[in-house]
Amino acid sequence: MTSARTRRQRLHELLLALMARQEELPLMDSEHPELEGGLAPGRWLDQNRRTLQRYQALVRTAVTLDALLDAEDSPPDFSSG
Incomplete structure (x- = not known):
């Protein structure tokens, strides 16, 4: 598996x-x-906007966790001068 494919798979698993x-x-x-009798159009749009924001927050969290895992796998070398 390529590095990009491995990362995409890990992001997918983190998100799930x-x-x-x-x-x-x-x-x-x-x-x-x-x-x-139903939701007003403005309320319907607001509800969908909140739903989208919730999913975006989950994706951002998965990306952040993935970056932290990458950082643990290859910590920077500060010993060279």
């Missing part, structure tokens, strides 16, 4: 592990709400 720890992970609502 983070998602599994979530109590509830909402899905995007693809149906545009009707004005009568």
